[in-house]
Amino acid sequence: MLIVNQKKEYEFIPVSERGQENPFTVKIRPLGVREMAKLEDNFITIKEGEGISLSQGTYNQKALKAGIITWENLKDEDGVEYKVKKNSNGEVLDESLNLLPPTILSEIANAIVAISKYPEDADVLLGNSDTETDKPV
DSSP: OOOOOOOOOEEEOOGGGTTSSSOOEEEEOOOOHHHHHHHHHTTEEEETTTEEEEOHHHHHHHHHHHHEEEEEOOBOTTOOBOOOOBOTTSOBOHHHHTTSOHHHHHHHHHHHHHHHHOGGGHHHHTTOOOOGGGSOO
């Protein structure tokens, strides 16, 4: 039996933030079939005489721009909250993405792609499962 997960958004807490009192939390959405196709079409490039090239950075940037809805608990040293800024197409601006370290950005991009490909396993993929088999040893 095929079970369809129609959830439109998920909360994701990066690993480095888990267990903190007010962790940085990002709301993400799964990308649709067409969005994933466009994303994946540009991931691998084959150039004659040069071989295969993987564009992981561009892949992650596009996933982040399309998949981030909003975030909370991202503040400057004075406690002022940074909000996500988007363009008129609803894509997150580089200005907002530049606030986060590359490791966190990669982690969020991986989460967006994972829930897009495997929505039925979203809770496990996002680290939200509390079953004994999912807990770290």
